[in-house]
Amino acid sequence: MEANKIKSVTTLLLHHAAFLEHRTPIGHPERPDRLRALHSALDTPEFAALMREEAPLADAEAATATHTPAYVEAIRQAIPEDGFTRIDADTTASPGSWEAALRAIGAGIRGVDAVAAGEASNAFGAVRPPGHHAEVATAMGFCLFNSIAIAARHAQSAHGMERAAIIDWDVHHGNGTQDIFWSDPSVLYASTHQMPLFPGTGARTETGVGNIFNAPLSPGDGSEAFRAAFEERILPAVSDFRPDIVLISAGFDAHFRDPLAQINLTEDDFAWATERLLAIADQYSDGRVVSLLEGGYDLQGLAASAAAHIRQLMTA
Numbered sequence: 149m150e151a152n153k154i155k156s157v158t159t160l161l162l163h164h165a166a167f168l169e170h171r172t173p174i175g176h177p178e179r180p181d182r183l184r185a186l187h188s189a190l191d192t193p194e195f196a197a198l199m200r201e202e203a204p205l206a207d208a209e210a211a212t213a214t215h216t217p218a219y220v221e222a223i224r225q226a227i228p229e230d231g232f233t234r235i236d237a238d239t240t241a242s243p244g245s246w247e248a249a250l251r252a253i254g255a256g257i258r259g260v261d262a263v264a265a266g267e268a269s270n271a272f273g274a275v276r277p278p279g280h281h282a283e284v285a286t287a288m289g290f291c292l293f294n295s296i297a298i299a300a301r302h303a304q305s306a307h308g309m310e311r312a313a314i315i316d317w318d319v320h321h322g323n324g325t326q327d328i329f330w331s332d333p334s335v336l337y338a339s340t341h342q343m344p345l346f347p348g349t350g351a352r353t354e355t356g357v358g359n360i361f362n363a364p365l366s367p368g369d370g371s372e373a374f375r376a377a378f379e380e381r382i383l384p385a386v387s388d389f390r391p392d393i394v395l396i397s398a399g400f401d402a403h404f405r406d407p408l409a410q411i412n413l414t415e416d417d418f419a420w421a422t423e424r425l426l427a428i429a430d431q432y433s434d435g436r437v438v439s440l441l442e443g444g445y446d447l448q449g450l451a452a453s454a455a456a457h458i459r460q461l462m463t464a
């Protein structure tokens with residue numbers, strides 16, 4: 149048989165040069181070099197089997213799946229012709245931000261379409277800007293549009309996947325995703341994150357309509373506390389939910405090298421969490437997993453962690 153019939157697992161890597169054109173001011177941690185480091189780590193024979201595609205450009209209307217039309221238009225209007233627009237204290241837009249943000253949405257949508265069609269077993273979007281802090285009508289925390297939330301809506305509306313689970317292991321709480329799905333029992337949101345830390349949300353008592361599962365970690369916590377949070381709270385919740393698709397907000401800023409937080413994970417912890425979520429996806433979701441990059445600000449920690457995550461996806 150042809151070589152492409154032998155491999156049973158195909159991981160789709162969605163990328164695009166436009167993600168480098170979302171510029172941030174000098175010294176900003178969310179910078180194009182993050183993706184250069186990530187792709188450099190994937191530029192080895194080990195990752196040659198990745199199915200690589202450019203992330204398509206989504207319509208602005210796609211963002212209205214989770215954001216108000218007025219908000220989407222306000223972001224479009226905020227894109228400068230040169231230099232930067234400051235949207236909040238730490239969220240900025242540059243001339244290339246609009247296309248990057250729409251391709252980040254496009255990566256999530258294409259990932260969902262690919263796993264729905266069986267073209268890929270799972271998918272990872274190496275995107276910028278990140279999305280999980282973007283609320284229904286508020287940009288914050290480096291995020292413009294909530295790409296993983298839009299992917300969940302797309303799985304439901306385009307593919308009839310009734311229950312979407314979003315697992316968020318970025319070290320910051322995904323207040324935007326929680327906001328969007330706060331009263332929607334068809335989407336589960338489960339997060340480990342450091343508290344106290346930006347954005348300040350994510351207490352265990354924030355439970356939505358029983359669909360929100362927050363497992364905050366304390367500064368200084370490491371592998372043991374992270375894995376316990378998964379074993380005791382996150383994984384049982386996701387299993388009980390029996391998701392039709394598993395979506396991951398894959399931030400890697402809980403890595404011990406990261407400058408923005410004080411959680412001490414290693415790349416092995418991200419591989420472990422990936423493996424555990426793949427097992428649940430195999431059980432309930434026909435293996436369908438779509439993961440989008442969120443944070444991760446130490447270039448070495450980000451690259452090693454993303455590689456460990458993707459390595460696991462490829463061996464699902």
Ligand SMILES: [Zn+2]
Binds near residue numbers: 320442443
């Ligand atoms: Zn983060």
